[in-house]
Every structure is written in structure tokens, then in C-alpha cells.
Amino acid sequence: MAANPRDEIVEHIKSLRAFAFSLTRNGALADDMVQDALVKAWSNIDSFEAGTNMRAWLFTILRNTYYSHHRKRQREVEDADGSHAESLSQKPDHDGRLQMRDFNTAFATLKEEHREALVLVGASGFSYEEAAEMCGVKVGTIKSRVNRARARLSELMHLEEDEGLDLTDSVTAGIVSSPNRAA
Secondary structure (H helix, E strand, C coil), X not given: CCCCHHHHXXXXXXXXXXXXXXXXXXXXXHHHHHHHHHXXXXXXXXXXXXXXXXXXXXXXXXXXHHHHHHHHHHHCCCCCCCHHHHHHCCCCHHHHHHHHHHHHHHHHCXXXXXXXXXXXXXXXXXXXXXXXXXXXCCHHHHHHHHHHHHHHHHHHCCCCCCCCCCCCCHHHHHHHCCCCCCC
């Protein structure tokens, strides 16, 4: 009965590690490469031809593992803190459309004078004083209308305090957010 080739694999670990270290010049990476090569060899032991050179077979697997890793690393971008991935990620467009639909529904339920105040102050960028003059009311009235309208929108849209809408246009964001404005 022929010996199990898996028993012979263990005999070559030390020389595999030395070879991996000569390729990588990094002990941790060399250990990872040897481990990957051993897993591949163990998984594919049925493809090893009995009576051939086990060491050469293992070194070939390790060498191919190293070159595969090297090719993969050339295509990868180092991003330890995740900043590059964050710059590439994008929320799905449908989130913005759904939030915009919810906003439009909520906005339509507001009183006319509240919508007017929000559009003038939030969307058009007029100061409270300018909006009050255009509407023919006192500044305090405009401030009150804007505040009540924003509170009602937040309530209707189930927004938490200081939570904004994602992926909406700047006009809508101006309506929903409450920037600090001079009195």
C-alpha cells in the first residue's frame, strides 16, 4: 500500500517558509503565503502524482500563490482608514427619490403661509427681515412660521433632531435645515 502523500507535506513546511520569505521579505506575509499554499495543496492532493517530487509540487503551488497575490496587490489601492472607499461609495439614487417624494407630500400639507415663509427664507435665501417685508408681516412672525413649518416637516417625515435629508437638492435642503440667521 502506498504512503499517504499528505504525510509528506509536513516535511517541507520549513523550506516552504524560507522560500516564501525570500520572495516576500516579510515574515508575516511569508507565513500567510505558506498557509495558503498548504491549504491549496491539501485540498488538491488528489492531483498530486504519486512517485513524483512533492517538494517541487509544493514550491510550484507556493510560487503561483505568490504571483497571484502580487498581481492582486498591484490592482488594489491601500486604504487603511477607508477614506478612499468612502469617496467612491454612493448611496442609491432611489433613496433620494423616496425622500423627495416624502418631502413633497409633507410640504404640500403645510399651511400656505408656512410654505411661503420656508420658500423665501430656506430656499430663496432671503433674510428674515427681507421675507417679513415681502409678506407684509413682522420679523417675529416670519421666524415663527419658519420654525413651526420646519418642526411640522420634521414631524411628518419622522426626522430626528439635527437629522437632514440625504440626496436632495440644495433648495430642499435649505427648506428643511435651520441655519443660524441673524435676528
